[in-house]
Amino acid sequence: MFKTTSxxxxxxxxxxxxxxxxxxxxxxxxxxxxxxxxxxxEIIVSIYFSEMRHDPGNPRWEDRDRFILxxxxxxxxxxxxxxxxxxxxxxxxxxxxxxxxxxQGHPEYDLDIGIExxxxxLGHGLSxxxxxxxxxxxxxxxxxxxxxxxxxxxxxxxxxxxxxxxxYRKLDNLxxxxxxxxxxxxxxxxxxxDIEPVxxxxxxxxxxxxxxxxxxxxxxxxxxxxxxxxxxxxxxxxIANTVKGKGVSIFENQGKYHGVAPSDEELEIALKxxxxxx
Amino acid sequence: MSATGLSDFxxxxxxxxxxxxxxxxxxxxxxGREGRDIVVLDADLTVSTKTSYFGKEFPERFFTMGVxxxxxxxxxxxxxxxxxxxxxxxxxxxxxxxxxxxxxxSIAFPGLNVKIVATHAGVTVGEDGATHQALEDVALMRVLxxxxxxxxxxxxxTEQVIRAxxxxxxxxxxxxxxxxxxxxxxxxxxxDIGKARILRxxxxxxxxxIGIMVSEAxxxxxxxxxxxxxxxxxxxxxxxxxxxxxxxxxxxxxxxVVTAEDHSIIGGLGGAVSEVLGEYCPTPIKRIGMRDRFGTxxxxxxxxxxxxLKARNIADAARGLLDINRRSESVGL
Numbered sequence: 001m002f003k004t005t006s007x008x009x010x011x012x013x014x015x016x017x018x019x020x021x022x023x024x025x026x027x028x029x030x031x032x033x034x035x036x037x038x039x040x041x042e043i044i045v046s047i048y049f050s051e052m053r054h055d056p057g058n059p060r061w062e063d064r065d066r067f068i069l070x071x072x073x074x075x076x077x078x079x080x081x082x083x084x085x086x087x088x089x090x091x092x093x094x095x096x097x098x099x100x101x102x103x104q105g106h107p108e109y110d111l112d113i114g115i116e117x118x119x120x121x122l123g124h125g126l127s128x129x130x131x132x133x134x135x136x137x138x139x140x141x142x143x144x145x146x147x148x149x150x151x152x153x154x155x156x157x158x159x160x161x162x163x164x165x166x167x168y169r170k171l172d173n174l175x176x177x178x179x180x181x182x183x184x185x186x187x188x189x190x191x192x193x194d195i196e197p198v199x200x201x202x203x204x205x206x207x208x209x210x211x212x213x214x215x216x217x218x219x220x221x222x223x224x225x226x227x228x229x230x231x232x233x234x235x236x237x238x239i240a241n242t243v244k245g246k247g248v249s250i251f252e253n254q255g256k257y258h259g260v261a262p263s264d265e266e267l268e269i270a271l272k273x274x275x276x277x278x
Numbered sequence: 279m280s281a282t283g284l285s286d287f288x289x290x291x292x293x294x295x296x297x298x299x300x301x302x303x304x305x306x307x308x309x310g311r312e313g314r315d316i317v318v319l320d321a322d323l324t325v326s327t328k329t330s331y332f333g334k335e336f337p338e339r340f341f342t343m344g345v346x347x348x349x350x351x352x353x354x355x356x357x358x359x360x361x362x363x364x365x366x367x368x369x370x371x372x373x374x375x376x377x378x379x380x381x382x383x384s385i386a387f388p389g390l391n392v393k394i395v396a397t398h399a400g401v402t403v404g405e406d407g408a409t410h411q412a413l414e415d416v417a418l419m420r421v422l423x424x425x426x427x428x429x430x431x432x433x434x435x436t437e438q439v440i441r442a443x444x445x446x447x448x449x450x451x452x453x454x455x456x457x458x459x460x461x462x463x464x465x466x467x468x469x470d471i472g473k474a475r476i477l478r479x480x481x482x483x484x485x486x487x488i489g490i491m492v493s494e495a496x497x498x499x500x501x502x503x504x505x506x507x508x509x510x511x512x513x514x515x516x517x518x519x520x521x522x523x524x525x526x527x528x529x530x531x532x533x534x535v536v537t538a539e540d541h542s543i544i545g546g547l548g549g550a551v552s553e554v555l556g557e558y559c560p561t562p563i564k565r566i567g568m569r570d571r572f573g574t575x576x577x578x579x580x581x582x583x584x585x586x587l588k589a590r591n592i593a594d595a596a597r598g599l600l601d602i603n604r605r606s607e608s609v610g611l
Binding site for chain 2: 108109116117118119120121123124125127128129130131132133134135136138139157158161162164165
């Protein structure tokens with residue numbers, strides 16, 4: 001079983017390394033989603049390194065908790081986290097998006113590398129998480145399910161079908177995060193199709209809602225895990241306000257880096273800012 | 279084969295008319311009683327699809343998803359990822375049309391063990407009209423990698439199909455009709471995924487059919503024999519994987535082929551058989567089915583007449599093909 005930690009300095013250092021490696025992988029791949037990968041790093045790292053019950057040496061372990069990346073385009077952050085957790089060697093990250101790589105452009109169900117569901121088309125992951133949560137309840141198992149959605153994904157009608165199901169079924173073994181980075185492919189969400197008030201909508205749909213002012217604040221993320229476990233009879237969602245492109249000044253809040261990989265020069269700047277020589 | 283040329287598992291005369299969706303519902307209950315680890319999901323049509331029978335006996339394993347077909351399909355995927363055998367049911371038009379992308383990404387792509395069993399397929403839906411008559415569901419499911427597509431021809435086959443897909447691992451789409459139609463098999467019939475069954479031997483024309491049209495095809499063969507035409511009838515219930523060997527063998531013997539389905543001839547059985555024969559055994563072919571058009575309201579069985587999907591239409595198509603073949607021979611083609 002993976003030995004989790006609540007040592008914030010350790011988690012911050014993992015997050016730094018996860019950022020560096022996902023940027024190198026995206027740079028090598030010459031395509032992929034930079035902004036939405038960087039905005040998710042602290043959430044995914046905290047889930048894998050501090051919260052979930054899992055075992056990288058036994059990825060089919062029946063008692064493992066599950067993580068579903070419903071915002072599948074952010075998968076470089078997940079691959080990098082999985083590599084650092086020990087699911088596969090970090091060198092494999094450099095095969096991202098290439099022919100014969102297990103690290104597909106969007107996640108493909110593959111338990112060998114810790115990918116629990118095929119995602120990438122938005123509006124699927126929460127429904128899949130619901131199915132898992134229902135199955136575990138049916139069998140009287142205590143596995144928990146974590147799912148990370150994008151804020152753009154809340155424009156998908158199917159997401160709201162799923163949100164309705166989770167609360168109707170009282171899925172308190174489910175904890176969702178919304179990576180609220182406020183950008184989508186075409187630009188700022190406020191300019192395209194705003195979804196505010198996000199928290200009130202989830203609350204109206206029967207969820208226990210936690211607003212996280214800073215989705216990169218690791219101690220605050222860890223607190224939400226504890227709160228999630230105290231909520232009974234309804235599902236729990238964390239609206240995590242994040243910064244698209246977080247950690248690299250030239251990418252932060254720049255909508256154009258939604259689906260663009262770092263150039264040579266941009267990678268150099270990024271690595272310098274992240275304290276890593278190019 | 280009997281004296282009338284029928285295989286010994288085919289009834290000499292069409293039997294009792296049955297709702298095969300009732301057989302589906304009852305078979306689910308039996309599977310539940312046998313301890314199979316199945317769960318059943320339905321999108322607000324439980325009485326119509328007959329999943330309500332299962333729900334009554336196994337309420338804890340029955341999930342009413344409401345009018346949320348996309349949610350239902352991806353939830354079924356989650357059940358499969360946790361080791362359950364989920365059945366997901368609704369009308370064919372919603373299961374395959376409304377939820378197609380969820381079926382593609384969350385079920386077919388990862389090859390998950392989800393059983394999509396849809397009812398109310400084809401124009402025989404009747405009075406509800408075009409919006410509810412799925413004429414493209416076989417095409418939509420057949421095109422998906424990993425997805426199997428099964429269309430049972432009567433009550434006996436329906437029970438066997440539902441049991442077979444539980445034994446088989448992986449995604450499958452089963453297409454059922456709304457209306458009751460005749461039972462054609464006796465209890466010795468055996469269904470296998472990937473196998474077509476020759477129901478009647480013949481030498482002049484082969485009729486490939488699915489679903490409700492199999493009994494029409496048998497009736498067409500009875501009509502044809504009166505005019506001295508010997509028709510071979512094949513039930514292609516396993517539309518995918520399709521039985522290339524049986525299709526090529528029977529088509530090559532007769533040299534003329536008619537397909538029959540309550541579905542669009544584009545992408546359905548007619549399309550599938552044309553693909554097989556075009557590649558392995560080019561054969562003159564006539565497709566009976568919906569000809570690139572939507573349905574309409576009316577009595578379900580009368581709509582078969584209205585759209586030319588009856589035994590006599592199949593027989594006419596067969597005779598037309600034979601005429602073409604004879605003319606070709608007479609001018610030495």
